[in-house]
Amino acid sequence: MLTNFSYIRPKSLKEAVKQLSTQGAGVYAGGTDLLGCLRDHVFEIKKLVSINGLKELKGITETPSNGLRIGALTTITEVAENPIVSKHYAALAQAAREVASPQLRNQGTIGGNLCQKPRCWYYRGEFYCLRKGGKMCFAIAGENQYHCIVGGGPCFIVHPSDMAPALVALDASVRITGPKGSRTVPAEKFYVLPREDVRRETVLGPGEIVTEIIVPTASGTRSSYRKVRTRASWDFALAGIALVLRFRGGVVEDARAVLSGAAPIPWRSREIEATITGKNLDPDVIAKASEAAMKNAQPLKENGYKILLFRGMIEEELAAIGRG
Ligand SMILES: Cc1cc2nc3c(=O)[nH]c(=O)nc-3n(C[C@H](O)[C@H](O)[C@H](O)COP(=O)(O)OP(=O)(O)OC[C@H]3O[C@@H](n4cnc5c(N)ncnc54)[C@H](O)[C@@H]3O)c2cc1C
Numbered sequence: 001m002l003t004n005f006s007y008i009r010p011k012s013l014k015e016a017v018k019q020l021s022t023q024g025a026g027v028y029a030g031g032t033d034l035l036g037c038l039r040d041h042v043f044e045i046k047k048l049v050s051i052n053g054l055k056e057l058k059g060i061t062e063t064p065s066n067g068l069r070i071g072a073l074t075t076i077t078e079v080a081e082n083p084i085v086s087k088h089y090a091a092l093a094q095a096a097r098e099v100a101s102p103q104l105r106n107q108g109t110i111g112g113n114l115c116q117k118p119r120c121w122y123y124r125g126e127f128y129c130l131r132k133g134g135k136m137c138f139a140i141a142g143e144n145q146y147h148c149i150v151g152g153g154p155c156f157i158v159h160p161s162d163m164a165p166a167l168v169a170l171d172a173s174v175r176i177t178g179p180k181g182s183r184t185v186p187a188e189k190f191y192v193l194p195r196e197d198v199r200r201e202t203v204l205g206p207g208e209i210v211t212e213i214i215v216p217t218a219s220g221t222r223s224s225y226r227k228v229r230t231r232a233s234w235d236f237a238l239a240g241i242a243l244v245l246r247f248r249g250g251v252v253e254d255a256r257a258v259l260s261g262a263a264p265i266p267w268r269s270r271e272i273e274a275t276i277t278g279k280n281l282d283p284d285v286i287a288k289a290s291e292a293a294m295k296n297a298q299p300l301k302e303n304g305y306k307i308l309l310f311r312g313m314i315e316e317e318l319a320a321i322g323r324g
Contacts, residue, residue: 002038009050013057013177013211019049021179021207027051029073029112032104037117042124043132057111057211060085066217072111072210076163077102079110089215091223091242095166098227101234111210114164114174114190115202118157118264119236120147130155130198144300146238149307151263155194156300158261159201160236164191165258165266166225169242172215178208187213191265201264221246222324226317227260228309237261239309241269241317245276250322252276259293262310269293272314281322290314 007028010016019025024046028034037043051057057073060082068089070079079085080096099105099113117123118131120139128134139147139156147156159165167187174190176183185203192200204210223244229235240260246253257272271292279285290311297307 003041003044005038005045005048007048007050009053011053013054013209016049016051016054016209017177017179017207019047020209022047025049025207027115027209029109030075030107032100032108033112033116037124040124042117051209063214066219068215070110070213070215072212073109076100076105076108076110076113079163080105088218089166089170089223091166091169091225091244092163092215095162095225095227095242098162098225098237098240104234110163110213113161114167114187114213115204115210116160118201119160120155120157123157130194131157133199140300143302145302145305146236147300147303148263149294149297149299149303149310150259150267151193151265152298152300153195155198155264157194157264158236159191159263159265159267161266162225162227162237162240162260165240165242165260166223167213167215168266168268169223169244169256169258170215170218171244171256172213174210175212175214176204176208177211178205182211184214188266188268194264218244221254222321224317224321226313226320228313239306239313241310241314242266243317243321245321250280252279252281257293259310262297262306271295272318276318281318283319286315286318286322289318 026045028048028050057071086093122129122138127138137155148158172187173184225242227237227240237260242258244256255273257269259267272289275289275292294307
């Protein structure tokens with residue numbers, strides 16, 4: 001059963017920020033993640049502030065510098081089906097198509113996708129874990145086959161969004177408005193590791209709203225997003241990779257590689273980037289890149305299989321993007 005809450009639908013961003021500045025208030029976008037959390041009492045919200053009346057937060061437009069501005073309320077389906085995104089930002093379009101099911105993509109927004117809560121079954125279940133303010137992480141000695149293999153500790157969640165790794169690889173930024181004004185944060189710096197603060201997933205402060213995502217031009221790059229999951233119908237990533245590469249001739253001139261399903265945040269693999277930059281993507285380089293990507297992995301008792309899964313997937317995806 002849901003705990004009682006009030007619901008308000010402001011007509012302006014200023015009013016939304018004001019409403020969110022009161023204690024116990026929370027942003028409501030598509031509700032596809034939030035309502036489940038409230039129903040399962042993962043956390044409580046006293047006042048739901050729906051941002052759905054804020055038209056300025058909707059839609060995709062090109063920026064003067066040939067990049068993209070994606071309003072936080074743009075649905076995942078709109079991102080997946082946008083012709084400019086599909087043509088110039090393949091990694092983002094592919095990631096959007098991999099999210100959940102058609103119904104969830106129609107209702108869920110890009111802002112909500114970036115801010116969704118982790119899917120750890122202890123956090124989502126009736127366990128008073130570290131992330132909820134408790135004293136222990138139940139995954140360490142528990143069922144941890146879906147938990148992280150890098151960047152973990154003291155909590156071992158896996159970051160759940162498919163779109164975030166693609167946006168980090170595309171060097172996107174997140175525009176935020178709150179009680180102290182507006183600020184822009186690189187998508188890469190938007191997320192918080194458990195060792196920095198185990199109670200939060202993002203840098204958002206009280207009353208802050210993600211208003212838009214800015215993606216710089218991807219002209220001259222090749223990009224892709226690959227996701228491996230248990231079920232084809234809908235499922236979160238067991239392993240995934242977003243790649244944005246710039247080639248000169250057959251040589252990789254510049255590379256950004258971000259793993260999903262690996263860590264508590266979208267995990268930039270500097271090891272892959274360093275191994276392939278300045279090289280042709282031949283089988284030897286690809287094998288070295290996949291080995292380097294997993295060299296610092298520290299699996300828990302039941303998720304060691306992810307290392308081989310990542311290695312195989314990274315090799316397949318680098319070979320595919322190399323073929324063009
Ligand atoms: C069955 C199921 C399967 C799923 N599978 C996948 C998957 O494979 N891949 C994947 O990436 N995701 C998956 N998801 C998650 C889904 O993509 C998210 O539920 C959805 O994107 C959330 O968007 P929303 O607009 O509904 O957000 P809400 O549910 O409204 O909000 C989610 C959270 O973000 C906060 N929030 C929302 N918008 C903003 C904003 N603009 N500024 C600040 N905070 C904000 C809310 O306060 C809340 O905490 C799945 C979800 C379900 C239920």
